[in-house]
Amino acid sequence: MTEARMRTVDYNLYYGSFKALTNVTLNIPVNRITAIIGPSGCGKSSLLRSFNRMNELIPGVRTTGEVFLDGENIFSKDVVELRKKVGMVFQRPNPFPKSVYDNVAYGPRIHGIRDKTILAEIVESSLKSAALWDEVKDNLGKSGLALSGGQQQRLCIARALAIEPEVVLMDEPASALDPVATLKIEELMEKLKQKYTIVIVTHNMQQAARVSDFTAFMLTDEQRSGNMIEFGPTTDIFTNPVDSRTEDYISGRFG
């Protein structure tokens, strides 16, 4: 197996008294796409939001265990530094009500880049990486909200890429999009993994099978807490799972 970009060790997450994740240990391989699958409420998104500590915005959240980025414990890191390295794309496209240009330039500006030529370069390269440049290059002043849903999501990907993260977290990035737009996002992910480590949460097993190199399967236990059942290369998980529960889920017997 390739080296791990991120790693969780005996990670537990609590929302108040409710334990949402139990003893999750998982490696996220470098420059690969890792899919987290499992039925609704199994803690996929909670786990994903742990990688950039977005869970901390919810009052009453507590964690034990460790999460590492490049061998460094993320909880001893400054959260701004962490989120600079671990970007996120949300389920629903959420561009700011600003121009396409200002959307992409937002992150770099926050992190102190003022020089106009540098900003313009970042905007162009990010939009190219997100396969949106050709569609918007003539009208970068247009509002991000005026784009189609699929374009908006690619704009959000460009916005996340503009701060040059190492990891990109995607929380069901295509679930609000039509099949054509979904295909575009999937093709894009394939391209992005050359430079970035990608973690995607998805409901859609075909999508996980299509795009990911590794798959993590999660399930809730009797206490409704999320457990990591099985992790491995996607081909193994889908053709030759070790755990019978994985097989049941993959073959559509529940979930």
Place this chain on the structure above:
Amino acid sequence: MGEKVNRLRFRKLRQTGAFSLLWFAGAVSVLIMVFVVGYVIFKGFVHLTPDFFTTPPRGGLSGEGGISSTIIATVYLVICTLIVATPLGVGAGVFLIEYADNLKSSMIKKFVALARFGVETLAGVPSIIFGLFGYALFVTAMHFGFSILSAALAGSCLVIPVIIRTTEEALKAVPDSYRYASLAMGASRWETIRKVVLPSAVTGISTGLILSAGRIVSETAIFYVTLGGSYRTPTSIMSSGRTMALHVYYLAMETRAFDKAMATGAVLVVLIIIINLVINVISRRLSAETGS
């Protein structure tokens, strides 16, 4: 069969009756409004001349002269009040929505609940109460006298609740997904507020500011006891003065120039209508922005 038809006819009749009453209520309300506004404008406009706007009142019992100094005093007071009230009101609204709601301490939660209750209560207090408070504190205790300053400070107390509430509403209308997107890129809470949340809420907040300006223009009691009533043009923040609304009051109560009171009233009514139209335009733009 026949009974069923009868019943249907009866139901239709009842509906017609109810709708007629609703129509009547609506028509009467509109007529009253049109009559009041029309009366003031009609009675007032005949006395309007260019001189009326450019000469100050002459004072005394005659009520002769124009309203130039009262226009200046009104504008002066609106500007000074908003300079004081805007940062405080917007700041408090931002605190309540963006910070306080996310805090865990029960002490602060109680403080916030108290602050919200205070804002609600203040918004319903008659303006003369703010006037008395302003008279006791700013005019007397702090020795600001009857002045634009005293009036602006008292006026701020009056409009700050309005600004807080419209700011809160405007901030609540900003989707959380904007905040998450910004925070996930490593922006701090403050950067998120300043660069994403406030720009998205600016149209809503400006509605509150214009509403406040309208309130300052139309109030009398509070300024009667803080601004004094000098008909001279205010020259500094420590000058006494007379807003247009106050001038209407003085003219009607202390002079024989009822026609001039009507003329000033007509100008005021037109001003208020303009302010309301501006608010409507802004609100429409606001819903067009967030409605997508």
